[in-house]
Each structure stands twice: as C-alpha cells, then as structure tokens.
Amino acid sequence: MRIAELSRQTGVPVPTIKYYLREGLLPAGELTSPNQARYDDRHVQRLRLVRVLLDIGRLPIATIRQLLEALDEPDPDVHHVLGHALPSSVNGKESIDPESVAAARRRIDRLTEERGWLVGPRAPARQAAAEVLAAFEQVGADVGVLLEQYADVAETIAVHDLAFVGRATGPEGMLYAAVVGSILGDSLLAALRRLTQEHESAKKFGIRGDDC
Amino acid sequence: MRIAELSRQTGVPVPTIKYYLREGLLPAGELTSPNQARYDDRHVQRLRLVRVLLDIGRLPIATIRQLLEALDEPDPDVHHVLGHALPSSVNGKESIDPESVAAARRRIDRLTEERGWLVGPRAPARQAAAEVLAAFEQVGADVGVLLEQYADVAETIAVHDLAFVGRATGPEGMLYAAVVGSILGDSLLAALRRLTQEHESAKKFGIRGDDC
DNA sequence: GATAGTGGATAGCTGTGCTCTCCATAAGCG
C-alpha cells in the first residue's frame, strides 16, 4: 500500500504521516523507486500505536520514539522496559521544594524496603513517586494513610498487569503488551477511578442516583 | 506581603505570577494604592496548588481556572466536582474510530449497570473510559479480563479516596481534598504502579533483585 | 500524454505557557 492508503486506514493525514516518518516514529516504507515506497500492515499497527500513545498516553514525540526503539530492539527485555524505559506521566519540573522531595524520596525508599519490593535503587519511578508525595505535602494534604492504601492497591494492579503481559504471545508480544498496558492502563484506571469516586460520593452524600 | 515575597515563598518568578493573575488563576491582591497590593497566605497556598496541578497533574491553564472557580463557589458541592468538574486526564482528540468508541461506551455503560455504580448517565468519565477501552482495542490488545480486574481495584481505590476526603475539615476542606486527591492521586497511583510492576516483573522473570 | 499521487525536504502555522519591556507610581532609605 502507498501513503494515501495508510492514511485512509488510520485516519492520520498524509502530511502528519510524513512528519512521523521524518521523526523516526514510523519506519520508512520499502522503496520500489526513488519516490515510491510500499507500506504494510505493520505500518498501520505502528501508526495506530503512535496515535494512541500521543492522544491517550499524552507522551511527547521524543518519548514515543525512545519507547519504539526499545520495542524494536532485537533482544526484548520486558523487565528493563517495565522498570526503566516507561515514563510514569510525572516529570516534576522542579516546581516543588527539593528538600521535601528528598524527604519524600526517603519515605518511598523505606516503603519499598518494608514491603520487599524488588525495585532497582535507581528506578525512575522512585523519584516520580517522591515528587508526587512532595506535591501532596506542598498543598497541605496529609498523604500518610493514603500512601499505604495505594501501595496495597498497586500491588494488586501489578499482578493483573503482569498477567496481562503473560497472556500475550511471544517475547515481542509481551513487550508490546507491557508498553500498551502500562501507558493505557494508567488512563483506564484513572477513568474507572472517576466512575467509582462518583459512585462512592453518591453513596456518602446521598445524592439522587442517576441524574446530572 | 508584596509580589516579590510571594515569589520568594513559592519559587514562582514574578512575571509568571503576574501572568497567573491576568489569567484568573490567582485572585488579585488587596489594593492599598493604585499600584500596590497586599497578598497573604491564601495566595501562597493557591499559587502552590496551581503549580502542582500544572506540573504534576499536567492540567492546562484553562482547566485549572475552571477547577479553581468550582473551588471558590460559595456552596461547595463535592459530589458535583467529583463527578463532573474533574478532568480525567483523557481527552480523546478523535484519534480513534468513533464506532469502536461507541461500542466501548456501551460496554462501559453495561459495566456500571452490572456493578450498580451510581454514576450519572452523562458523566464525562464514562466517555473517557470508553475512549481508553477503544484505544486498547485499536492497538490489538484484548482488554476484557483487565477491565473487570481494574474495575474491582477502582472500587477499592474510591473507598480510600472518599475516606481521604472525609478526613478533611469543613466543606471547603473536603472539596479541596477531592480535587487534590483526584488529580495527584492519579499520578501517585501511576508511580506506585510502576514500582510494583517492576517488582512483579522481577519475580516473574527472575531478574537479579536490586541492580540496574 | 494528461492527471493525480509520491517521497523528500523546507518553511510556516497554531496553541500553550511563559518572559520581556514599558510605564506611571509607590516604597524604602539616607
């Protein structure tokens, strides 16, 4: 197929596809002439993945490129991708007092140790969690109880996530599932959380069931 | 205090504070002269909230303004804010086939009905969840099992969240806790999820415990 | 042979979140 068909199947405008090709988000098609290339279903799938990571995952182009490079590695290392290649939707931007981040970081380190989580000491998620924790404190919220409860919940989620990864076929499939499940999983969980929050709030505040 | 002190206490540059004032993210200080105003601790707190919602919650300025307006309403309605005013970090951008979103929407509606969730039929989180679900399918992932598992987990989380809200004092405090807990909670959960994913992955793939 | 489409490159556009500049005025200090 040529670029117009690729565009038709995915709904992505042709100039945007060309942009993604330039940015290395999409491998070049097989050249049949100096200015003719053939694309196939893998391009369709890759393009859809890019759009989903952009629109739902809200990852920047540069991050998506890195992720895709990890996906294309010859020897897939699911563990490394889960632990270090995946962004955690938090990039602090130093808006929070560095000292309280450091304190929060120690608290996270303690948490992982107490719970026996096998997590690399330099895992970026440690810092991400610390920044969020510090942010809670920055706005005057007492996050102590919540942190332990969320840690419990996170343990359950991760079991489900790894089962999801395990359901995929082959090493590349599992890697793909790890990426998709991690990035989209965040959004799915957030949306479901909104639904259940409204439910609990309706129960607690006794609001008329199904209006608004 | 004047603007320089406000800047010093929060680390936000003076021109940025002026910008937030113009954008209505920060209420004007009390004018003592045509070009002198006094700010107080509420400004400090509000400013910190804005930065945290920006940097951690990654909400756009316009959304933050709407949230703050809801926070400043005279008659705080925690339930309405939880159900409708809070963005769910998903804004589809129509990158996904509308038909599969519609199908996913029906599935979400069925899920809420089966579980007896008291959620308004027009709650935006329904659409958000549907978009993520459609995104999973768009990239060829079978999300069936995961959805039910996540729904279980979300029920637990929401109980914790409402307890967190209930721990705050006064109606405004609870509203504030609902906003902070919802937005920052997403990020905290995501970060903890990364940690536990790495842990489960280390267990599953038998990786050397604490390296990388 | 006419028309539309192609790969590739370069320049331009749009929206967001600041940042800079300017101004008349006020505060702080000797």
Next chain:
DNA sequence: CGCTTATGGAGAGCACAGCTATCCACTATC
C-alpha cells in the same frame, strides 16, 4: 528631600511541540 528599587498593570514577544503547507522532480494510472 532625592535617589534607587520595586510594584501593578498591560501588551508584545519568545520557545517549544505538533503539526500543516508548499514545492519539487518523478511515477503510476488512466
């Protein structure tokens, strides 16, 4: 008092991200 610095307010400008538009020589298709 006079001098320096800071202030509130407003508009223009800037940087980055993610496209979008234009152009070109060339190719496919009718």
